[in-house]
C-alpha cells in the first residue's frame with residue numbers, strides 16, 4: 001500500500017541513527033559516561049519498568065500535564081470564545097491578558113515556588129499558565145476570521161444565535177483552535193520538564209535529576225527519550241482529533 | 256413598456272418592520288401544497304445611504320406576486336443594496352419595504368458565491384434553508400427533494416469542496432428553494448459560471464420558477480440574461496429606476512431572437528447614453544427630476 005510505504009519512509013533516518021549510535025558505542029568510540037549505548041538505555045528502561053518506578057513517574061507527569069492543560073486550555077478556550085464573540089468583553093480583558101503574555105511564564109518559577117512550595121499546585125499552575133496563551137490567542141483569532149459571508153448567509157437564512165455559533169462560527173474557527181492546541185501541547189511538556197527538574201519529588205524530571213546524582217547516565221537519557229515519546233504521543237492524539245473533526249477540510253479529504 | 260413610477264421627493268416616514276426582527280418563521284409555509292404562492296413586493300420612497308453616500312434615492316417599485324423581475328444597472332448603482340433590503344439584510348435609511356404580509360422568512364436570497372458551509376454535507380447545507388424546529392427526518396426528506404429538483408440528489412452525502420462551481424451554485428439554489436419561499440432574490444448568482452453552465456442554470460431557474468411561481472428578483476449585469484428570464488426588466492440609475500420594460504415574450508425564449516435583440520439594444524443604449532454617468536462618481540445629491548424623465552422618454 002502506498003500509504004504504508006510512505007509512513008515507513010519517515011523511520012529510515014531515526015532507525016539508521018540508532019544503529020550507527022549502537023555500533024559506535026559497542027566499538028568503544030563513545031564513552032559510556034557521556035552517552036550509553038541504546039541497548040544500555042533499553043536495559044535501564046526494562047529495569048525501571050519491572051520495579052514499577054517508571055510507570056509511577058510517567059503516570060504522575062502525565063497527570064500533571066493533563067490537569068494543567070485542561071485548566072489552562074479550558075480557561076483560554078472560554079476566554080477566546082467570549083472575547084471573539086463580544087467586543088465589550090474583549091475591550092475589558094484583552095489588554096490585560098496581552099500584558100501578562102509578555103511575562104515568560106517560566107520566569108515565574110521562583111515566585112510560584114514561594115507561593116505553592118514544590119507540591120502539585122506549583123507545577124499545574126505553571127503548565128496551565130503556559131498553555132493558556134496559545135489556546136486563547138488562536139481561539140480568538142479563529143473566531144475573528146470566520147468567513148463573514150457565511151455568517152451573513154446564516155443570518156439571512158434565519159439561524160438562531162445558537163445555530164449561528166454551533167453551525168457556522170465554531171466549525172469555522174476549529175482549524176485555528178487546533179493550531180493553538182498543538183502549540184500548547186509543546187509548551188505543556190516543556191513547562192513540565194523545567195518545573196519537574198527544578199523542584200519535584202516525583203515525576204520524570206525528578207527521576208532524571210535523581211539519576212544524575214547517582215551518575216546513572218542511562219536513566220537520564222531514558223527520561224529524556226520518554227519525554228520525547230510523550231510529546232510525540234500528545235501531538236499524534238491532537239492530529240488524530242484534528243483529522244476526525246476536520247474531515248470536511250480539503251486538506252484531509254483524500255485520507 | 257410601462258413607464259417607471261415617478262418617485263417624488265416626498266418620503267414615506269412610517270416605520271419599516273425589518274424582516275429579521277419579526278417572529279420566527281412559520282414552518283407552515285414549507286408545505287409543498289402551498290407552492291405557487293408568490294409574495295407581492297411594494298417599495299415606497301426607499302432611500303439608503305452608507306455614511307454620506309446616498310445609494311438609493313426615494314425609489315419606488317411595485318412587483319406583483321409571482322412576477323419574474325430583473326434588475327440591471329451599472330456596477331455600484333445599488334442593485335445589490337436594493338435586493339438585500341428586500342430580504343432584510345439591509346435596513347432602509349428611510350422609506351418602506353413590504354414583502355408579502357411583512358412576515359419574516361418570506362424571502363430567500365442566493366448570492367453570487369454559493370456560500371455553502373464547507374463542514375456540512377451537501378444535504379445538511381440544504382437543510383440550512385429549513386426551519387430549525389423541523390424534525391430531522393422530515394427536513395432531510397425535504398432537502399433531498401430539493402436536491403432532486405436541481406439534479407443533485409446523488410451528491411447529497413458529499414462535502415461541498417468536491418463539487419464544481421456550477422454544482423455548488425445548484426446546491427445553493429436548492430437551499431434557497433427548500434423552504435418554498437414566496438420570494439427568491441438572486442444577486443448575480445451565475446456571474447462566476449462559464450457560459451454553458453450559465454445557460455443550463457438559467458433554464459433550471461426558469462423551470463423551478465414556472466413550477467413554483469414564487470416572486471423572483473434577479474440582479475444581473477448581463478442584459479441578455481435578464482431578457483431571457485424576466486417578465487420585466489428595470490434599470491437602476493442614480494439611485495432610482497430609470498427604465499422599466501415589460502418583456503412580453505413567450506417562453507422558453509430563443510436566444511438571439513429579433514425581439515430580444517431589440518429590447519437589449521434599447522437597454523444598452525440607455526446604459527451607454529450620456530445620461531448614464533458611472534454611479535460611483537455620483538455626488539451625494541439627488542438628480543433633477545427633469546433629467547430623470549428625459550432619460551427614459
Ligand SMILES: Nc1ncnc2c1ncn2[C@@H]1O[C@H](COP(=O)(O)OP(=O)(O)OP(=O)(O)O)[C@@H](O)[C@H]1O
Pocket residue numbers: 305310328329330331332333334335336337476535
Ligand atoms: N456596507 C456598505 N458600506 C458602505 N458602502 C456600501 C456598502 N454596501 C454598498 N456600498 C456602496 O453602495 C454602492 C452600491 O453598492 P451595491 O453593492 O448595491 O452595487 P451593485 O449595483 O450591486 O454593484 P455591482 O454590480 O458591482 O455588484 C457602492 O458604491 C458601494 O460602495
Ligand SMILES: [Mg+2]
Pocket residue numbers: 334335336442
Ligand atoms: Mg452587486
